[in-house]
Amino acid sequence: MDVDDADLRARFAAVATVEPPDLWPRIVETAASAEPPRRRWRTPLVAAVAGAAAVAVVAVLLVRDDPDAPDPVVTATQPSTTTAPEATTTTTELPTTTAVATTPGAWRTLDVPMLPREGAAYAVGGGRLLVWGGRDADDVLRDDGYLVDLATGTTTPVPAGPLAARELPAVAWTGTEFLVIGGHPPESAYLDGAAFDPAAGTWRPIADPPFTTAAYPRAQWTGEELVVWLPVNDRALGVFLPVAGPGQVAAYDPAADSWRTFEAPAFPAIGATFVDVGAGTYLVGGPPMEDVGSISSETYVYASELQIDSGTFGDPVTGPDTDIARAFAWPDGRLGVVTAYGTALALDDGAWEEVATWAQGCWYDIAVASAPGRTYLRTCGDVDLLDGDSTHRILDAGAPGSTINTYGSAFLVDDLGRLVVLGPPDPLATTQVLAVFDPDAPPAPAPTTPSTTVATDTRLDATLASLTERDGCGWAAFYALDDHHTALLTAVAVDEFLAVQDDPGTHQVVVDLPSERVDVRLALGVNFWICTDIGGGERADVTYRPVAGTAELTLRIAPDVWESSGDLRLRDVVLQPDDGGPPVAIADITWEGIRLGGSVGG
């Protein structure tokens, strides 16, 4: 069946037969009453609501108080693996000069043989990731799971234990066991728990928690106890919905197999996180449940009676878009929060101090006056791994060692300070992508294989290019040089790209280079990328020389540039002839079209 655009239009025209209801009376009534929108909940709503709770920050959409202003969307991403194209000729030798300071740590990507699940319990400890419970691809609740070895990516089945199948329990690593508390069968909740010993592969039941209701529990291991907090829940709508009001807090002592209870703070939020700062444990909230799906809300930060200082610390920041995405402990022991839009703060003597703010972009270092020598990083790169996160907001953050790391998707920090990011579940896949960032790992070794020539005989080989979206910057062509080097040519004409993609084989990139030898200077935007401000300014050498009657353009890029930045961006390409003639800017290069290979795709 040959489908053209007219066919597609005809199919979409079918919706024109559906008559919309008149909403105007409802709109006026709703606006006058200033009530939140009427919501309907139906099966399987538990998973949907709890899914919001599971990612710690609840607000999915915000309509800002400044209604016409663009919403700031902070996209947190991480480096993706670059696939090396098949080499045609190999000419590039990589110089060894150091261009920028090397960022410590390294990412590893693992393809884990694990069927996807939603609503499972995830926790890391002892070098392993526990995935237990949740719903499988057939929407069936599970009572088993996987243990994933973070070093190898291999999995070991976790057998069923004393706990019935469920989703969204609280789970934490004690150093020897994973403690699993509560969770949900359909439209209900469990008031039990169990401990799993990964070394022995066995479960043991534990004393039932002293809660009178259980829904969306959050848990934190303090070193001696497992502190569990439950928001107040209302079943008036047929499912558990956290609502404002005092929740319940209790702590479990594994040695005594007993619980003790605390007076819980009036905590009008879900998605709270526990933060252990050494001297105490904070309970830090998110936006009220009622505001989810409505408008931005105030942010609440409380310290429970478990803390070194009890009471309410007040909003760390005010105004719109101030939802707390994640609370964590700074390396110096202060309580820290990062907002959903990228402001990091620390609680210092009862007052909030803004220590870092970042805009959209890739990894970059932020010099923090209050903590000289400390490096705060954001990640940069393609969003392939995190593609399932359509909101691209910061949902989580952590501060292992001397860095703060934020991501547009949920992640875990294990007891070795490693970050573990699980890719979005793909119902059709038999594996899941797992990325591990080890801040103590040595940088990736310099490539030993020379990179690929991307341009010969004045023709830039576009079969080696791929089209990739850059956050907020439209699309750009990448030239994968080898496993470790990627050249990114900005300002790609997307329409031209797509036009030739529709008509493969008829176009080639022809770069109108002069035939005499020239030196090509490339300004590499290292460490961050913002549409209107590509910075960094590190240089790479590019030579252009005649070869056997033709010509050859060679990129010479210091390996440490790549290693420190995650990728390279070419900008302001200037061809400077040896004879002192006028330089030729990239904008002056003639592009006659682009022929794309199989690596093209978003």
Add this chain to the structure above:
Amino acid sequence: MGAVAIDRVEAVYRSVHARLWRSLLVHTGDAELASDAEAEAFAQVLRRGEAVRDVEAWVWRAAYRIADGLLERRGRERALEPHHDAAAERDPAVVELLDLLGGLSAQQRACVVLHYVAGLPAGRIAEVLDTSPGTVRVQLHHARERLRRDLEVS
């Protein structure tokens, strides 16, 4: 909210309601959710009165954000199952369309809906989805390719 604001917003409502609601219906696969999102978007703009300069642009953008938020809360994949919705079930062609769109990513689906159902140009779609026109064009391209492949297979 003053009479002027109400009149201004109602004029926009009368102008865009059918297109906006139908596009939300296809985007979410749920007529009631589409109504919820559109009604809340217009209600919010009424509450803001004259503070909103471009009511139509604001409503399109807000409605999609609200719809996405409601979808995410409820579970996007399940919400996209076409058989859940009575309004859609009445027309097999609409059911088939919703089923077809289930193979697209969220952004691709939003782009094609805003393009084919709402009739918005790439620039306006980019404003609604808070992205760039280039991204919209690329997503439309990939979405068309995917839809064609799926239709050819079927």
